Amino acid sequence: MFWGFRLEFKQSLRTKKLWVILGVMMLLYIPGFYLQKSSGQEIETVGQAVSTLINGINGLGSFFIGILALLIGATAINSEIEKGTLRVAMSKPIKRLSYIGGKFLAHTAVLLLALLLTTVIGIIGVVWLGAPVKGQLITDSLLLNGLLLLAMVQLVALGYILSTFIKSSNTALGVALVVMFVVFMIMPSVIQFMAAKDTLLSENPDWQAYQEKSKEYQTKYLFYVPTTQIDVIVSDATVIEGDIANPSIEYVGIGHAIKSNPTNLFNLAFLTLVYLAIAFYRFLRMDLR
Template sequence: MLWGFRLEFKGSLRTKKLWVILGIMMLLYIPGFYIQKSGGVEVETVQEAISTLIGSINGLGGFFISILALLIGATAINSEIEKGTLRVAMSKPVTRLGYIGGKFLAHTVVVALAILLTTLVGVLGLAWLGAPMNGQLITDSLLFNGLLLLAMVQLVALGYIISTTVKSSSNALGVALIIFFIVFMTVPAIVQYMAAKDTLIGDHPDLEAYQAKYKEYQTKYLFYIPTTQIDVIVSDANRITGEAGDLRVEYRGIGRAIRENPVNVGILLGLTLVYLGLAFYRFLRMDLR
């Protein structure tokens, strides 16, 4: 397994899609802090700092890292078969399970590094904006990164299923992008409309009822989208109290949000294990010619 890990980790760091996606992400991500600084925006409290950091990572960063994770997985196996390198690897004293286990571990580390890079840039940007740096910011950042990594591992595993199903790596990339933009972006918009139709469209629109209904629908109908489950969990990190015109936001922390949403955390973990099991099973039984 360690041989496969070292080989795949070095190869992954040299792939163009990794650096192109990270480069585009940073080109869009970093200027945001400059714009805020130029506009005189300052982050004065830990609550604001954490909310800003999570929003930026889960928004722009999460979007690009999600694409990266899915594309990495979608070409993990079929590209090796096309190039003939998989047959060479299998000729060495390594089992199929050890090979795919090492490859998957390497891809997990690469995705984790991308998440850490995004978080580091975010923390430096917050420090530049004058945000207070303390233990709560670090703790909640680590907890959130753990959730995000679990979501990205799920997408890598989903990519592996595509890679062991679609023989052509170019076709697999197309399938992965179609899945991402239709299933992961279009369907959530439809579900959001369903929640709005049930609560906001009519004679008596109810914002609180909409928020509760949308959260219910996200868990019920979008369980297969890991980033959506993170949105549900993180939404409970803040509690809004008061009435219109006098709303107060109380930050309660990522740890508490995780404890209050065991179903969504369970969905994240459970579906990741299911995808991994299917991907490994298909690889162990597939024809590698």
């Protein structure tokens, strides 16, 4: 397994799509801090700092790294078969389970590095904007990264399923992009409209009822969208009380948000295990010629 991990880790770090996606993400991410600084907006509390990280890392970062995760997984196996490198690897004294296990761990490590890079830049940005450097800032940043890593691992596992069922790597890439478009853009918009239709578009529009209904629908109908499940979880890191005109905002932390949403955390973990089980089983049984 270590042999497969080391080989795949080196290859993944040399792929152009990794650095292109990270480069594009940084070009869009970093200027946001500069614009916020130029406008005179400063961050004074840990809650404001983590909220900024959530908006940046969980928004822009998770979208781009999510694309990277799914694309990495979608070409993990079929591209090796096309190149003939998988047959060479299997000619060595290594079992299939060890090979795919090492490959999966390597991809997880690469995504973790990408998330950590994004987080480090995010923390530097919020500190530059005046955020206090406290233990809670680091702790909540790590918890947020843990959630995001679990989501990205789920997308890698989903990509593995595509890679083991679709022989052509180019076709698998196309299918992966369609999945990203439908899962990340179309379905969340449909669910948000359903929640708005039941609350805001009724005779007595109620914003609080919309938020509660949106959370309910996202948990129930978008359980297969890992980033949406994270959105639901981190939304409870801040408690808003009072009316719309004079809201009282209290930051309670990522840890509290995770404890408050066990169903969403279960959705993340359970589907990841299911996808991995399907992908590993398929790889162990498939014809590698």
